[in-house]
Amino acid sequence: MAPNRDGESRDQVRLGQLEQLQMLLNRAYLNVDFYRRRMDRLGLQPEDIATFEDFRRFPFTTSGDLAAHYPYGLFAVPLKSVVRLKITHSRDGSPVVVGFTRRDIQLWQNLMARLYTQLGVTDRDIVQVAYNYSLFPGAFTFNHAAEQIGATLAPSAMTSATLQLKIMQDFRSTVLATTPSFAVHILSTLKAARNGRIGQVKSDLRLLLLGPEPVPDETRKLLHDGLQAEVHGLYGVSEMIEPGIAGECRAGSGYHLAEEHFLAEIVHPVSGQPVPAGQEGELVITTLAAEAYPLIRYRTGDVTVLRETPCACGRGGARLGEILRRTDDRLSIRGIPCYPAQIGNILRGLDPSISDFRLLVHRRFGLGDHLDILVARADGRRLAADSRGADLDQMRSTLRRVLGFGARLQIVAAADLPAPGLIEKTVFLDP
Numbered sequence: 290m291a292p293n294r295d296g297e298s299r300d301q302v303r304l305g306q307l308e309q310l311q312m313l314l315n316r317a318y319l320n321v322d323f324y325r326r327r328m329d330r331l332g333l334q335p336e337d338i339a340t341f342e343d344f345r346r347f348p349f350t351t352s353g354d355l356a357a358h359y360p361y362g363l364f365a366v367p368l369k370s371v372v373r374l375k376i377t378h379s380r381d382g383s384p385v386v387v388g389f390t391r392r393d394i395q396l397w398q399n400l401m402a403r404l405y406t407q408l409g410v411t412d413r414d415i416v417q418v419a420y421n422y423s424l425f426p427g428a429f430t431f432n433h434a435a436e437q438i439g440a441t442l443a444p445s446a447m448t449s450a451t452l453q454l455k456i457m458q459d460f461r462s463t464v465l466a467t468t469p470s471f472a473v474h475i476l477s478t479l480k481a482a483r484n485g486r487i488g489q490v491k492s493d494l495r496l497l498l499l500g501p502e503p504v505p506d507e508t509r510k511l512l513h514d515g516l517q518a519e520v521h522g523l524y525g526v527s528e529m530i531e532p533g534i535a536g537e538c539r540a541g542s543g544y545h546l547a548e549e550h551f552l553a554e555i556v557h558p559v560s561g562q563p564v565p566a567g568q569e570g571e572l573v574i575t576t577l578a579a580e581a582y583p584l585i586r587y588r589t590g591d592v593t594v595l596r597e598t599p600c601a602c603g604r605g606g607a608r609l610g611e612i613l614r615r616t617d618d619r620l621s622i623r624g625i626p627c628y629p630a631q632i633g634n635i636l637r638g639l640d641p642s643i644s645d646f647r648l649l650v651h652r653r654f655g656l657g658d659h660l661d662i663l664v665a666r667a668d669g670r671r672l673a674a675d676s677r678g679a680d681l682d683q684m685r686s687t688l689r690r691v692l693g694f695g696a697r698l699q700i701v702a703a704a705d706l707p708a709p710g711l712i713e714k715t716v717f718l719d720p
């Protein structure tokens with residue numbers, strides 16, 4: 290078996306993981322009531338788990354568990370040791386807060402620095418980071434890790450696509466880190482600026498680093514051809530660290546997993562049983578190193594495959610394949626995740642007479658680009674925008690504030706709601 294980057298054999302890596310796992314289980318048993326109660330109920334002590342097979346007796350942790358222990362119920366260290374909090378939400382929109390110690394933050398930054406390095410980013414690069422910092426705190430890690438490897442950082446945040454292009458050209462950015470959706474928007478703006486003709490605006494861009502939403506193949510090709518740059522994705526989980534868990538190398542055949550810190554399993558989404566090697570299933574991750582917020586057998590909801598064959602880049606170790614789909618109904622609108630149940634809760638909170646709704650997701654290049662929300666009221670009222678326009682405006686602004694993106698909102702008769710597709714309350718529209 291090919292060694293990993295540190296020259297360790299597969300067996301050595303697995304042995305190291307097992308040692309880390311035992312330490313993690315001890316920490317969790319001592320410091321987190323939730324995990325201790327689970328182990329006690331099963332009659333398990335941390336030392337009973339001596340093999341990966343034993344570990345499969347441990348129950349999964351779900352998004353609902355995180356929400357049920359909001360805010361600090363799953364923290365394994367006192368708050369005085371926590372230096373950063375990150376707000377995210379569970380699948381029904383309930384709040385979840387994740388904490389990090391100084392060591393967690395440093396580890397996260399080191400992993401990101403390693404991902405940059407494996408893509409050939411050096412102190413000669415100018416790294417433009419175009420993320421919304423409040424919705425995606427991982428943007429800080431892009432920044433700090435770029436500085437750590439000595440690259441020149443240009444944090445352009447969420448300025449307009451036109452300004453992003455000006456920064457890219459004037460600063461001679463070589464690397465752009467952003468969401469796939471925003472990269473497509475920047476490309477469209479560039480094409481418009483070039484009056485539809487490619488090749489007139491000079492750019493030094495050579496690498497696009499995209500995340501946290503998956504990058505569909507058609508988007509990847511569009512961006513590669515349009516921006517004349519390599520396109521690579523990063524994988525993260527918002528309840529852990531993102532980015533940094535895994536990232537593509539230049540060979541482009543999967544996402545190298547930081548195995549010394551994350552234990553990955555692929556299970557059948559319904560039975561929860563492990564699937565045979567190389568077959569698709571739900572990714573389950575255990576954070577081996579996390580101090581503040583350890584997650585044990587956490588169900589990510591992402592469907593993928595795990596490959597342990599050596600990569601074309603020469604490295605061994607496990608790689609995740611593309612994220613094929615979700616096991617739940619999570620949507621992504623311009624890179625921001627949301628759930629139909631969450632939107633339903635917000636709508637009913639705003640107007641209890643709303644009886645039903647549909648989400649119309651407009652897709653471009655496989656990405657959620659715009660959202661229309663159609664709502665129907667129980668009493669069948671179909672209010673004209675002129676009489677209740679202020680209400681609708683207020684609802685729109687609340688939705689924008691809570692979801693982090695704007696949506697068009699319309700009241701229609703219940704009979705006019707379209708039939709939903711396979712995802713609850715949701716219809717996908719491709720141009």
Ligand SMILES: [Zn+2]
Nearest residue numbers: 538540600602
């Ligand atoms: Zn590789």
